[in-house]
Amino acid sequence: MKTIIEPFRVKSVEPFRMTTRKEREAILRAACFNPFLIHGRDVMIDLLTDSGTSAMSSEQWAGVMRGDETYAGSESFYRLRDVLHDLTGFQNILPTHQGRASERILFELVGGAGKIVPNNAHFDTTRANTEHSGAEAVDLAIPEASQPRNRHPFKGNMDVGALEALIRRVGRDRIPVVMMTVTNNTCGGQPVSLENLRAVRKVCDAHRLPLFLDACRFAENAWFIRTRERGQGGRGVREIVREMFDLADGATISAKKDGLVNIGGLLMIREPGLFQRACNLLILTEGYVTYGGLAGRDLEAMAQGFREVVEDDYLGYRVRGVEYLGEKLLASGVQVIEPAGGHAIYIDAAHFAPHIPRDQFPGQALVCGLYRIGGIRSCEIGSVMAGPGRTPAMELVRLAIPRRVYTQSHIDYVAEACGELYAQRDELRGLRIVEGPEVLRHFTAKFAEI
Ligand SMILES: Cc1ncc(COP(=O)(O)O)c(C=O)c1O
Numbered sequence: 166m167k168t169i170i171e172p173f174r175v176k177s178v179e180p181f182r183m184t185t186r187k188e189r190e191a192i193l194r195a196a197c198f199n200p201f202l203i204h205g206r207d208v209m210i211d212l213l214t215d216s217g218t219s220a221m222s223s224e225q226w227a228g229v230m231r232g233d234e235t236y237a238g239s240e241s242f243y244r245l246r247d248v249l250h251d252l253t254g255f256q257n258i259l260p261t262h263q264g265r266a267s268e269r270i271l272f273e274l275v276g277g278a279g280k281i282v283p284n285n286a287h288f289d290t291t292r293a294n295t296e297h298s299g300a301e302a303v304d305l306a307i308p309e310a311s312q313p314r315n316r317h318p319f320k321g322n323m324d325v326g327a328l329e330a331l332i333r334r335v336g337r338d339r340i341p342v343v344m345m346t347v348t349n350n351t352c353g354g355q356p357v358s359l360e361n362l363r364a365v366r367k368v369c370d371a372h373r374l375p376l377f378l379d380a381c382r383f384a385e386n387a388w389f390i391r392t393r394e395r396g397q398g399g400r401g402v403r404e405i406v407r408e409m410f411d412l413a414d415g416a417t418i419s420a421k422k423d424g425l426v427n428i429g430g431l432l433m434i435r436e437p438g439l440f441q442r443a444c445n446l447l448i449l450t451e452g453y454v455t456y457g458g459l460a461g462r463d464l465e466a467m468a469q470g471f472r473e474v475v476e477d478d479y480l481g482y483r484v485r486g487v488e489y490l491g492e493k494l495l496a497s498g499v500q501v502i503e504p505a506g507g508h509a510i511y512i513d514a515a516h517f518a519p520h521i522p523r524d525q526f527p528g529q530a531l532v533c534g535l536y537r538i539g540g541i542r543s544c545e546i547g548s549v550m551a552g553p554g555r556t557p558a559m560e561l562v563r564l565a566i567p568r569r570v571y572t573q574s575h576i577d578y579v580a581e582a583c584g585e586l587y588a589q590r591d592e593l594r595g596l597r598i599v600e601g602p603e604v605l606r607h608f609t610a611k612f613a614e615i
Contacts, residue, residue: 168573169481169482169485169486169489170482170573171482171569171572171573172478172479172481172482173222173569176223181206181208181209182206182207182209183209183540184207184209184540186537186538188207189207189536189537189540190537192207193533193536193537197599197600197610197611197612197613198529198533198596198611198612198613198614199529199607199609199610199611199612200213200532200533200536200542200543200544201213201607201608201609202609202611203536203542207540208536208540208541208542209539209540209541210539210540210541210542210571210575210578210579211542211567212509212541212542212543212544212563212564212565212566212567212579213542213543213544213565214544214565214567215422215508215509215565215566215567215568216419216421216422216565217263217421217426217427217428218421218427218567218568218570219421219425219426219427219470219567219568219569219570220567220568220569220570221425221426221427221466221470222425222469222473222569224469224473225425225426225465225466225469225470225473226466228241228462228465228466228468228469229462229465229466230462231462231465232460232461232462232463232464232465233461233465234460234461234462235455235461236453236456237453237455238455239455239456239461239464240461241461241462241464241465241468242260242455242456242461242464243455244464244465244468245258245260245464245465245467245468245471246258247468248468248471248472249431249433249471252403252406252407252410252471252475253406253407253410253416253433254407254410254411255410255416255433255435256435257433257434257435257437257440258431258432258433259431259432259433259434259440259443259444259447259454259457260429260430260431260455260456260457260458260459260464260467261429261430261431261432261447261451261457261458261459262428262429262430262451262457262458262459263419263420263421263428263429263430264290264379264381264417264418264419264420264421264430265290265293265294265419265430266430266432266450266451266457266458267417267418267419267430267431267432268290268291268294268295268379268417269294269297269450270432270443270446270447270451271294271342271377271415271417271432271443272294272295272297272298272300273298273446274439274442274443274446275341275342275439276294276295276297276298276299276300276341277298277299277300277341278299278300279299279300279339280298280299280300280301280339280340280341281300281301281303281331281335281339281340282295282300282301282302282303282340282341282342282343282344283303283305283323283328283331283340283343283344284302284303284304284305284323284343284344284345284346284379285304285305285306285321285322285323285344285345285346285349285352285357286304286306286310286321286346286349286350286351286352287302287304287344287346287351288346288350288351288379289351291344291346291379291417300341303331304351305323305324305327305328305331306320306321306322306323306324306349306351306352307320307322307323307324308324310322310349310352310353310355311352311558311559313500313501313502313503313511313513313559314500314503315503316503316504318356318358318389318393318394318504319355319356319357319358319361319389319393319394320349320352320353320355320356320504321346321347321348321349321352321355321356321357321386322357322358322361323345323357323361323365325361325364325365325368328343328365328368329368332368332372332374337372337373337374340372340374341375342374342375342376342377342414342415343365343368343369343374343375343376343377344376344377344378344379345357345362345365345376345377345378345379345413346378346379346381347362347378347379347380347382347383347386347409348382348385348386348389348506348507348508350381350382350508353502353506353509353511353561354382354385354487354506354507354508354509354511355506356385356386356389356390356393356506356507357386358390358393358394359390359394359397359405359408359409360394362409362412363412366412375414375415375436376412376413376414377413377414377415377416377417378409378410378413378415378416378417379416379417379418380409380410380413380416380417380418381418381419381421381422381423382422382423382507382508383406383409383410383418383423384402384406384423384474384475384480385423385480385483385484385507385508386409386507387402387405387406387409387475387480388402388480388481388483388484388507389484389507390405390409391405392484402475402476402477402480403475406475414434414435414436415432415433415434415435415436415439416431416432416433417430417431417432418430418431418432418433420467420470420471422508422568423470423471423474424467424470424471424474425469425470425471425473425474425568425569426463426466426467426470428459428463429459429463429464429466429467430457432447479569483507483568484507486566486573486576487505487506487507487508487509487510487566488504488505489573489576490505490510490564490566490576490579490580491503491504491505491510492505493576493577493580493584494510494512494580494583494584497580497583497584497587498584498587499512499517499583499584499587500512500513500516500517501513502561508565508566509563509564509565509566510563510564510566511546511561511562511563511564512531512561512562512563512564512583513559513560513561514527514528514530514531514545514547514560514561514562515527515559515560517531517562517587517590517593518530518531518590518593520591520593521593521594521595522595523547523548523556523560524548525595525596525597525615526545526547526548526549526560526595526596526612527547527560527593527595528545528546528547528548528549528560528561528562529545529547529549529596529612530593530594530595530596531543531545531562531586531593532544532545532562533596534586534593535562535582535583535586538582538585538586539578539579539581539582541564541579541582543562543563543564543565544562544563544565544607545561545562545563545607546561546562546563547559547560547561547562548560549598549606549607549610550607552603552604552605552606553603553606564579594614594615595614595615596612596613596614596615597612597613597615598610598611598612599611599612599613
């Protein structure tokens with residue numbers, strides 16, 4: 166059978182309001198053509214992000230009731246620690262309120278002026294925390310990562326030759342840590358192969374450098390390894406996950422992705438001295454080491470989420486669901502980054518609306534078009550997000566798919582709306598910014614149509 170059905174029954178529903186095109190036109194204008202300024206209640210299908218937007222299972226909700234709110238030594242923490250130890254082999258595990266809190270602690274410890282941190286591609290907050298410490302963040306993605314139609318199966322990989330060249334050029338003493346982001350969000354949710362992780366580990370060993378994973382989407386990455394990498398098809402997801410973490414000296418994790426929760430993060434560090442210093446910093450700003458800024462109920466939901474995310478039925482449905490949307494868009498002529506990544510489909514907006522010059526933000530025009538036509542919220546990843554004076558490699562619109570939230574009919578509806586908009590693409594109009602900050606302007610900028 167071809168249809169991959171959702172491997173769950175719906176037990177509780179959250180109705181959304183069906184808006185008309187006329188209503189959406191007024192809402193979009195009131196929000197100055199920036200969907201970040203639209204209220205959630207006015208969105209029908211929200212594909213703004215896959216972060217913190219998952220639906221929790223009945224077992225996770227049961228965990229919420231079990232949450233132990235003891236300040237020190239909460240049973241919920243020990244349950245979470247056991248689940249993660251079992252999955253990753255790590256002993257030293259700290260909860261944090263979300264991924265960027267783990268990054269802030271890590272880079273306060275290992276960053277600093279004059280330091281250089283290589284990554285396959287830094288996510289925004291990882292880059293920001295690295296730079297905030299005074300260090301320089303360097304992206305070393307393989308060249309295929311910036312070729313939208315190149316169907317390389319592991320476009321998230323790091324360019325190992327470029328890593329070696331960087332170490333030779335700047336010297337190992339300036340590099341406190343090498344990072345690998347799995348999957349590689351910045352390059353389209355593209356996976357990293359086990360072969361690449363092993364090769365990076367080898368380089369780190371040769372130069373005695375620690376390797377850390379930014380492992381928000383480790384389970385989706387493991388699924389891609391199993392289904393795309395030669396020789397991995399016969400292995401279980403848990404076994405692959407374990408090997409990924411065995412190759413690392415530490416990890417920062419936003420549990421808002423593959424933890425299947427709405428809030429939470431983790432910091433894992435093998436080296437006892439560094440771990441102890443992280444504990445001290447955690448207490449300073451997040452909370453005691455057995456809750457890290459979260460409630461006991463959040464820790465329970467995380468523990469159960471990390472159990473569920475590595476199940477074959479879930480991962481098969483998850484990855485296929487995203488790929489299905491990509492296939493439908495390609496079939497209607499809409500160019501997307503190929504192959505599909507793990508958590509989102511990225512539309513090539515420059516191809517979609519070639520009549521809109523880059524300085525009139527084709528991605529933002531497409532985002533507005535999708536809201537108008539179908540009440541669908543998406544996110545521009547192009548010249549608006551890059552900020553003034555920077556020209557990004559591509560003008561993209563990201564359709565991020567929340568986990569276990571939308572059914573196949575919702576996804577069919579999204580594909581239809583994209584197809585219809587593509588048929589009327591000549592009517593899309595460029596935009597200009599009428600008000601906006603210099604930094605992170607995509608969140609608050611106000612636009613007018615040209
Ligand atoms: C690859 C990656 N790293 C780090 C983060 C930061 O996590 P958080 O939003 O939980 O702070 C994100 C969030 O989207 C991410 O995608």
